Amino acid sequence: MNSSLFFDISAGAYVAAMITYVIYLVARNKTVGIAATTITIFGFACQSVALLIRWVNSYHFWISSSPNSGLVESLLRAAPLRNLYESLIFFVWSLILIHLLIEFKYKVRSLGAFVTPLAALALLFIDISGTSKEIQPLIPALQSNWLLFHVLLSFLGYAAFGVSFGAAAAYIIMVTDSKKEKAYIFWSIIIGIFIIVLVGMGIDFMSLSAAERKELIQNHFLKATFRNESGGVVAASWAFSIAFIFTLWQFGFGLKKILSSLSVTPQMLEDIEYKSIAIGFPLFTLGGLLMGAIWANSAWGKYWSWDPKETWSLITWFVYALYLHARYIGGWRGKRVAILAVIGFVAVIFTYLGVNLVLSGLHAYGSG
Amino acid sequence: MKEEKQKEDVFESVWKFFASVKLAVAVFIILSFSSIVGTIVEQQAEPEKNIALLAKFFGDSLAPTVYNIFAKLGFMDMYHSWWFISFLITFSINLIVCSLDRFPKTWKLVKMPLKPLAVNVIKTLPVKKEIKLKTTLAVAKDEFFNSLRTSKYQVLEANENNEVQLYCQKWRYARLGVYVVHLSIILIFLGAIIGARFGFGGFLNLPEGQISDVAYTANGSEIPLGFSIKCNWYDTKYYEGIDMPQEFHSELVIIENGKEVLKKVIEVNDPLTYKGITFYQSSYGMIPNASGYFILGLKPNGHQQSTVSLRFGDTFEIPGTGITGTVIDFSPALARDQRTGALISYSDNMVNPAVAIQFNMPGQDSFKGWIFKRYPQTGILPGGHEIKFEDYWGVEYTGMQVSKDPGIGLIYIACIIMAIGLYITFFISHKKIWIHIAHDTPGGKGPVSVSVGGSTNRNRFAFEKEIDHILSTASHAIEGRSKK
Ligand code: HEM
Numbered sequence: 001m002n003s004s005l006f007f008d009i010s011a012g013a014y015v016a017a018m019i020t021y022v023i024y025l026v027a028r029n030k031t032v033g034i035a036a037t038t039i040t041i042f043g044f045a046c047q048s049v050a051l052l053i054r055w056v057n058s059y060h061f062w063i064s065s066s067p068n069s070g071l072v073e074s075l076l077r078a079a080p081l082r083n084l085y086e087s088l089i090f091f092v093w094s095l096i097l098i099h100l101l102i103e104f105k106y107k108v109r110s111l112g113a114f115v116t117p118l119a120a121l122a123l124l125f126i127d128i129s130g131t132s133k134e135i136q137p138l139i140p141a142l143q144s145n146w147l148l149f150h151v152l153l154s155f156l157g158y159a160a161f162g163v164s165f166g167a168a169a170a171y172i173i174m175v176t177d178s179k180k181e182k183a184y185i186f187w188s189i190i191i192g193i194f195i196i197v198l199v200g201m202g203i204d205f206m207s208l209s210a211a212e213r214k215e216l217i218q219n220h221f222l223k224a225t226f227r228n229e230s231g232g233v234v235a236a237s238w239a240f241s242i243a244f245i246f247t248l249w250q251f252g253f254g255l256k257k258i259l260s261s262l263s264v265t266p267q268m269l270e271d272i273e274y275k276s277i278a279i280g281f282p283l284f285t286l287g288g289l290l291m292g293a294i295w296a297n298s299a300w301g302k303y304w305s306w307d308p309k310e311t312w313s314l315i316t317w318f319v320y321a322l323y324l325h326a327r328y329i330g331g332w333r334g335k336r337v338a339i340l341a342v343i344g345f346v347a348v349i350f351t352y353l354g355v356n357l358v359l360s361g362l363h364a365y366g367s368g
Numbered sequence: 369m370k371e372e373k374q375k376e377d378v379f380e381s382v383w384k385f386f387a388s389v390k391l392a393v394a395v396f397i398i399l400s401f402s403s404i405v406g407t408i409v410e411q412q413a414e415p416e417k418n419i420a421l422l423a424k425f426f427g428d429s430l431a432p433t434v435y436n437i438f439a440k441l442g443f444m445d446m447y448h449s450w451w452f453i454s455f456l457i458t459f460s461i462n463l464i465v466c467s468l469d470r471f472p473k474t475w476k477l478v479k480m481p482l483k484p485l486a487v488n489v490i491k492t493l494p495v496k497k498e499i500k501l502k503t504t505l506a507v508a509k510d511e512f513f514n515s516l517r518t519s520k521y522q523v524l525e526a527n528e529n530n531e532v533q534l535y536c537q538k539w540r541y542a543r544l545g546v547y548v549v550h551l552s553i554i555l556i557f558l559g560a561i562i563g564a565r566f567g568f569g570g571f572l573n574l575p576e577g578q579i580s581d582v583a584y585t586a587n588g589s590e591i592p593l594g595f596s597i598k599c600n601w602y603d604t605k606y607y608e609g610i611d612m613p614q615e616f617h618s619e620l621v622i623i624e625n626g627k628e629v630l631k632k633v634i635e636v637n638d639p640l641t642y643k644g645i646t647f648y649q650s651s652y653g654m655i656p657n658a659s660g661y662f663i664l665g666l667k668p669n670g671h672q673q674s675t676v677s678l679r680f681g682d683t684f685e686i687p688g689t690g691i692t693g694t695v696i697d698f699s700p701a702l703a704r705d706q707r708t709g710a711l712i713s714y715s716d717n718m719v720n721p722a723v724a725i726q727f728n729m730p731g732q733d734s735f736k737g738w739i740f741k742r743y744p745q746t747g748i749l750p751g752g753h754e755i756k757f758e759d760y761w762g763v764e765y766t767g768m769q770v771s772k773d774p775g776i777g778l779i780y781i782a783c784i785i786m787a788i789g790l791y792i793t794f795f796i797s798h799k800k801i802w803i804h805i806a807h808d809t810p811g812g813k814g815p816v817s818v819s820v821g822g823s824t825n826r827n828r829f830a831f832e833k834e835i836d837h838i839l840s841t842a843s844h845a846i847e848g849r850s851k852k
Contacts (some may be wrong), residue, residue, distance in 0.1 A: 137607045137610070143636070225653070282790040298637050304446045311407045
């Protein structure tokens with residue numbers, strides 16, 4: 001059986017859920033809210049099935065080439081966390097899982113309007129980055145249990161950070177009193193860049209042939225817009241982006257009214273933002289940093305070599321450590337820590353994707 | 369006398385400087401920003417690469433000058449530069465001093481005996497609940513006591529006439545979790561220092577069949593191992609049907625005083641360690657101009673297999689069959705060119721090794737056949753006899769990362785400690801509960817009022833649920849009793 005049908009259904013469901021959550025924000029109709037949740041759960045179920053099917057398929061793939069390995073080892077080697085595509089899918093899965101847990105625990109639906117777009121963006125990213133969806137053989141360095149747990153826990157951590165990002169973004173809008181506030185300007189710029197980069201990649205994708213799409217990330221990133229050979233296109237891209245960010249800044253403010261009319265309180269958002277970091281931080285420390293180091297040591301005899309990927313994980317870790325200390329010792333609350341939560345997730349994205357897009361490192365992992 | 373006081377002042381201000389959280393924030397930010405530069409500028413690379421990179425930002429004419437300034441500042445090998453290391457040291461001193469500075473206060477908080485509180489104070493605690501129950505003081509006290517005990521609180525009580533207070537706490541040591549985390553960071557630094565001071569990192573390219581008693585540093589100088597290591601064989605295993613390596617492995621033997629003491633097949637992620645020195649499979653390659661031995665397995669139809677080892681041009685016989693063969697050609701990576709149809713070697717590495725053999729069969733014309741190592745079915749002859757191309761031995765070397773890191777044990781221990789510390793810090797909280805029970809009317813008649821108050825250092829939501837649970841357990845039990 002092929003998993004792609006279920007993946008496609010779940011992707012469609014998440015996009016539908018995103019739209020429904022946004023309608024819910026605007027219409028404030030309870031039935032719409034319930035529909036949004038139901039669609040999300042349906043998408044989540046389909047994605048879980050798809051992950052299981054993919055796992056079974058990779059298991060057969062693995063034992064066909066290594067008939068001598070034991071059941072547990074084969075299952076571990078086949079776990080669907082083996083390349084960029086699978087890890088992004090798993091990220092989306094964890095993000096939705098955490099979102100659903102929060103929705104049931106806090107009874108807040110409207111956070112969905114901030115978290116499902118993240119899921120949809122990740123899915124969109126998978127498509128336009130042209131990463132291979134095939135089940136691929138594992139190169140020797142990746143055949144390690146430490147690596148598996150490293151990826152598993154890191155991505156759970158990233159998903160928790162993603163939720164805190166959604167909550168922090170919503171929080172900043174809610175407590176903004178005027179468009180001139182620094183926090184709000186920061187918000188408009190970050191969210192604007194987010195959307196612009198994705199749109200830019202979408203344009204790359206459409207301008208490429210099928211064969212070139214496979215290496216969009218390595219060779220063609222933003223070549224159709226900001227890095228175009230023609231100066232005119234570059235100038236137009238910048239002009240458009242600045243106009244877009246300006247528009248976002250002008251109208252994003254309207255979200256505040258919508259959110260406050262939905263009985264979402266800033267306290268609730270701040271609580272979710274902090275709680276997700278309180279869960280994400282230990283997961284990321286243990287999985288992202290410690291297990292990554294242990295894996296590096298078992299594969300290369302060096303637990304830390306300051307390669308860009310490792311260094312960026314460390315920077316991410318510093319940002320979240322700063323968040324926790326600023327809150328706990330400095331007594332920082334509100335906008336200041338929310339900005340740190342947003343910066344933290346930007347560092348996460350850079351760690352995972354930017355290092356492969358912009359810098360090249362020793363890690364083959366993530367580029368395929 | 370005066371001098372002494374001054375000294376103390378100096379000490380105090382240095383201590384204060386290093387205990388400050390502001391310093392920590394500054395160091396976090398400096399380390400992050402300089403690390404970002406370190407990931408953009410390629411570290412320990414040839415100057416040309418980074419000059420080309422800098423030219424993108426500063427233009428061709430300025431780039432060399434900027435490069436020289438950057439190089440002077442140590443940005444080209446930043447993580448080993450004196451100033452980066454100084455910041456790391458500042459970071460650890462900051463962490464140690466700050467923790468030491470704070471610890472006594474936290475310890476006091478942990479050790480502080482719990483005291484009963486006045487009712488009006490209980491009513492202002494972060495978590496508070498009030499209920500009224502139709503029962504007697506003694507029964508209420510009993511049941512709340514039990515309910516708290518089941519939730520693993522150690523309960524103390526204070527009695528006055530007509531009112532009782534139960535007060536208790538649990539997991540107060542959870543407050544020390546942060547110190548465990550901080551300690552683990554210091555231990556990681558210690559482990560890294562021990563490793564840098566007493567360990568080494570090197571490599572060794574060892575041809576099949578050869579022995580070495582040294583490894584080499586990156587700049588080529590020898591590191592004596594204190595024993596000898598031999599490579600029996602190196603082999604790349606490929607996934608079936610595609611040229612993608614599935615495993616690189618080598619069989620290594622440790623030889624000490626002329627005796628074999630240890631033999632192991634290493635592969636990526638599974639190294640060999642002997643006397644603190646670890647050998648990691650990291651690369652492989654062909655030895656230039658080497659000629660080796662063809663190892664062939666010969667299996668007459670229905671009989672046992674035997675193995676022969678042959679030089680180029682040697683002849684063998686498949687036992688009992690009268691078939692003879694001569695090794696006449698070899699290709700490390702044989703394929704048929706798709707356009708011309710000619711046989712070619714598409715790689716210098718042994719990606720798809722094949723040996724050509726000239727066969728002579730009794731009563732037949734002699735013929736030539738290619739036998740592939742990765743495709744054993746190519747070695748099946750008419751009559752069901754089989755020739756297996758096991759290896760072309762003695763032409764490859766195994767490339768190993770060789771390292772000794774006496775700090776690694778401490779690093780692993782620190783990792784475990786950090787995991788424990790993080791768990792305590794984020795998932796266990798110090799909880800305190802006070803329950804005040806009193807009759808509404810002074811005479812000891814009528815319903816009793818129960819005021820519950822609690823405080824916790826984290827996870828208030830879960831704590832509220834726990835208090836609700838304690839309350840409902842107790843009140844159910846009280847109802848149950850009154851029915852009897
Ligand atoms: C990246 C390294 C560090 C990590 C991972 C770390 C970790 C932590 C964690 C998890 C907490 C608990 C925060 C909370 O409960 O929300 C904490 C608290 C604290 N950290 Fe750090 N820390 C680091 C570096 C530092 C440094 C350099 C200082 C030096 C000033 C410091 C000072 C403190 C203090 C004073 C507390 C509060 C302790 C208390 O009194 O309860 N930390 N740290």
